[in-house]
Amino acid sequence: MVAALINGKEISLSIREELKLGVTELKNQGVIPGLAVVLVGNNSASRTYVNSKHKACNELGMYSEVIELAEAVSEDELLSVVRKLNNDDKIHGILVQLPLPAHISEKKVIETISPLKDVDGFHPINIGRMMTNQDSLLPCTPFGILKLIEATNIPISGKHVVVIGRSNIVGKPVGQLFLNENATVTYTHSRTTDLKRITKQADILIVAIGVAKLITSDYIKEGAIVIDVGMNRDENGKLCGDVDFENVKSVAGHITPVPGGVGPMTITMLLHNTLKAASQIENKSNLGVKL
């Protein structure tokens, strides 16, 4: 068997076309959805991501602002920037790029963002709403993964989803999201014993570890859907995932590439969340697009 490719770039584009209609509709009602991205310090990878978010916003006709702060900015200064954005009527979504320098508490920053403008879906209120199956702003990467699997038309209900990784921004919320879709979910992580025994039972395997090409075909059940959240550089400096793509594609049923898989979907769901936040904040819930 050779796995079918789940093309995140293409799926992203078709979702963005749909979002464009929602943006137009809001504009006709006098609202321009606005996103603020806060970048602290001079990490070049972070800058690349922030630029693609900015560009994607503009392509959709949204307003977007990038606020750059020095690496040495104090926690208080950053918190006051966030509070100002909370009160800025042009801004419906706030994203503070992570990781932050060690002298700043990410927890404090996230908890200062208004839950209404929390387009990352990281605020404890939004996490709690997701856990209790209430409507909320969903974390972008998990939400994007859900959309990638929906695009295969394979039903999720009753499937065994195995997640490798337990971060607050990917592993934990993605398991919760699939539980909400009636999957049976197993979490595994760096202390899991006999990882392969568990991953081999996965109908859907979601890999978010951060180690280049760790997952080979001997971890995979024949025909499984394999979602690669990894963003690493290989020995030649080339972007690669946590999954050894060439090796796994002969066993999996469906597989996401890196680049062109989960990454573009993360940005697309950020755009989705910004549109949703704008329509909720402005009380315009009758958008033609289902959010």
Ligand SMILES: Nc1nc(=O)c2c([nH]1)NC[C@@H]1CN(c3ccc(C(=O)N[C@@H](CCC(=O)O)C(=O)O)cc3)C=[N+]21
């Ligand atoms: N508050 C916050 N929210 C985030 O959502 C967030 C963050 N902090 N910090 C960093 C991570 C990383 N992240 C990516 C988004 C898109 C791609 C992406 O589009 N990747 C392209 C390749 C890009 C390239 O060529 O370098 C792809 O996979 O095809 C990657 C990584 C969002 N993050």
